[in-house]
Every structure is written in structure tokens, then in C-alpha cells.
Amino acid sequence: MGVAGGNGLDLINPATTDAVFGYDINGSYLRACADRHKATLGPRLQLVQTAIDRALRVPPVGLLIANLIIEYLGIDEFAAFAAANHHHIGTLSCVTQLNQAASFVSATQYAASFDALESISSDIDPVNLADAMNKSGFKHVLTLSYPLHNGKTLIRQDFRSTAD
Ligand SMILES: C[S@@+](CC[C@H](N)C(=O)[O-])C[C@H]1O[C@@H](n2cnc3c(N)ncnc32)[C@H](O)[C@@H]1O
Incomplete structure (x- = not known):
């Protein structure tokens, strides 16, 4: 995704x-x-x-990776997409970004190109994401944190579909 x-x-x-x-x-x-x-x-x-939203249907997949995309969709829309597709997904692996001391877009020579993106992204609370996924038919199975040098941390959360 x-x-x-x-x-x-x-x-x-x-x-x-x-x-x-x-x-x-x-x-x-x-x-x-x-x-x-x-x-x-x-x-x-x-x-x-x-567009990725609750109307999108995906074919059956063992692994669905959603890295740095939930910030654009928001938790509600992403969880609604997951609920609508949970019979077709084995493991859903998400990475979101915690921005303790930095903006969503990292400071590089290209940063200005992403100005418009910054206005439509929002920070994701991993606890709220896990709650929403739980209600969408997914069990939380793994969390890993990757602190970066620029004050950000990447959070990976894996969920298993509870569908048979
Ligand atoms: C920050 S990039 C992440 C790219 C890649 N997943 C990664 O981790 O490197 C976000 C991507 O999501 C796409 N995107 C954002 N909102 C979207 C939406 N509502 N539907 C489909 N794609 C979207 C953007 O076009 C962009 O390619």
C-alpha cells in the first residue's frame, strides 16, 4: 500500500x-x-x-505492507479498509513514524518538494492504531521500534487477521 x-x-x-x-x-x-x-x-x-480507502478491495495476499501511508489516510479510513478486506489478508505489517523532534518530511535538499504532503499527513498514535485494528478483525502480534538519528522513530506494528 x-x-x-x-x-x-x-x-x-x-x-x-x-x-x-x-x-x-x-x-x-x-x-x-x-x-x-x-x-x-x-x-x-x-x-x-x-486511491486507498475503505472502498478498495485487494485480492487474497499472505502479507500486506503499509509503510508510511497511514499518516495520509488516517486511522479511521485505514482501519475501515482493513476491516473490509480482512478475509483476504494474512499478516498486515504497518510502519508509522513518531516525530518527537522533527517534521514528518526529513530535512534534505528535496524537502521543499514535499511541502504539500506535510499539510495532509498527521501523526499516528500506535496505541490508537492497535485498538482500531483490533476492532477491524486483526490481532496485534509484534511491535518493533527503530530510533533514527534525526529525532524520529519508526514504529513497526504487525497484525494477524482473525479470519479463518
Ligand atoms: C511517504 S510515501 C511512502 C512510500 C513507501 N511506502 C515507503 O515506505 O517508502 C507515501 C506514499 O503513499 C501514497 N499515498 C498517499 N495517500 C494515498 C492514498 N490516499 N491512496 C493511495 N496512495 C496514497 C503517496 O503517493 C506516496 O507514494
Whole structure:
């Protein structure tokens, strides 16, 4: 979810993975993602330009990764999406960002390009996310914290669908 240019897809082993679906609202990002990964993933890589919200339905997947996207959707919309799809998802792994001493977009030479994004993102409380996911049919199974040098911390939370 929110695959952007496909950072991390290089870690997928094509020999053990049947299909990789990438969803994003931004078609330019998806084209960059295709350029980077079509050679290794071939027809396994299926990129879908769409808004992610409670109306979206995904095909059955063992693992659904939602990194740095819940900040844009908000917990309510993301949890509604998860509830609507929980029979089709095995593990749902989310990364959100705690911004104790920094803004959502890190200070780099490119930061100004993201000014518009900052206005539509909001900080996510991991406890509130876990509560909402629990009500959407997902059991909280793992939390890991990754403190960064710039005062931010990445929080990974994994949830297992309780659907049979
Ligand atoms: C901060 S980037 C995260 C990219 C990637 N997941 C990562 O961790 O590096 C957020 C991505 O979510 C996409 N996005 C934001 N809101 C969206 C929405 N409502 N529907 C679909 N994609 C959205 C943006 O286009 C962008 O590619």
C-alpha cells in the first residue's frame, strides 16, 4: 500500500513469491516502480493506480505492507479498509513514524518538494492504531521500534487477521 517508487521490492525473492501488488495514487511513482523492478519481478509485479480507502478491495495476499501511508489516510479510513478486506489478508505489517523532534518530511535538499504532503499527513498514535485494528478483525502480534538519528522513530506494528 503506497508503494511509491518501490523501495524494498528488491528484497523480494521472485522464486518464492507468486505475485506482488503495488497500490499508489501517484501514477508517476508507479511508472518509476515499474522501471526499477519489472526486470526482476516480471509479470508478478502488478501495479494499480488508485486511491486507498475503505472502498478498495485487494485480492487474497499472505502479507500486506503499509509503510508510511497511514499518516495520509488516517486511522479511521485505514482501519475501515482493513476491516473490509480482512478475509483476504494474512499478516498486515504497518510502519508509522513518531516525530518527537522533527517534521514528518526529513530535512534534505528535496524537502521543499514535499511541502504539500506535510499539510495532509498527521501523526499516528500506535496505541490508537492497535485498538482500531483490533476492532477491524486483526490481532496485534509484534511491535518493533527503530530510533533514527534525526529525532524520529519508526514504529513497526504487525497484525494477524482473525479470519479463518
Ligand atoms: C511517504 S510515501 C511512502 C512510500 C513507501 N511506502 C515507503 O515506505 O517508502 C507515501 C506514499 O503513499 C501514497 N499515498 C498517499 N495517500 C494515498 C492514498 N490516499 N491512496 C493511495 N496512495 C496514497 C503517496 O503517493 C506516496 O507514494
